[in-house]
Amino acid sequence: MKLKGKQKRYLRSQAHGMRPLFQVGKEGLTANWLKQVEDAIEKRELLKINVLQNAIVEDEEVIEYIEDNSQIQVVQKIGHVLVLFKQADKRENRSYSLEAAKI
Template identity: 30%
Template sequence: MKSEQKKQLRARAHALKPVVITGQAGLTPAVLSEINLALEHHELIKVRINADDREMRKEMAQQICSDLGADLVQSIGHIVTLYRKRPEQKS
């Protein structure tokens, strides 16, 4: 993803609230399913990752991106912004 596109996505995401919040269990299949569903509906979402360790949050964000084919737009504290282009719908 080009830096110009990331900049535009960050601007669009500024007013968004997290739509999925990970719990103490971390990235369970149910949480990944919810994130996948949110990406299908919205393309651009925020996820709150509740992990105390910065490295753990980074690893979880990378796992979400690799498992779901999403791009990490931004990561600030516990909040990550994810983007995945919606597939073109055939008429």
């Protein structure tokens, strides 16, 4: 699902009150970490991750790794926090994508 500007704005507003579920730390990025993020985003569609100060990778590297190795889109980056979105494959897990599609 390719997002338009208004859809991204809607998703950012929905993610505003969320707390980050995942962190990128001194262990960096691994395939196992990405698999866990993909599993969580399949159930939620929208989540936040936090890139810690002691991470061995920069924020831009995290964005590139996520977008190159999965279908997850980075909706927003504020400081060291990233907002991620991916439309759920199962219909019963879709909530944000249905609302975004109406926009």
